[in-house]
Amino acid sequence: MTIATPIAKPISQLELSPGSIATLRDVTWQEFEAVLEELTQKRVSCIAYNQCSNKSMR
Secondary structure (H helix, E strand, O other): OOOOOOOOOOHHHOOOOOOOEEEEEOOOHHHHHHHHHHHHHOOOOEEEEEOOEEEEEO
16 A cells, blocks of 8 residues: 655646646635635646635646
């Protein structure tokens, strides 16, 4: 069994290839707004908030 180790990096360092999806779980609305603010300088095709999950798609 593989154990995932949480990492702390700025969300702006996330790079997705076209067609990729990244899901951030257990995200509060305030954290989601912070993600949006941090990504204002980057182009992201779609960012959605759904029941404490944040999905970024490129």
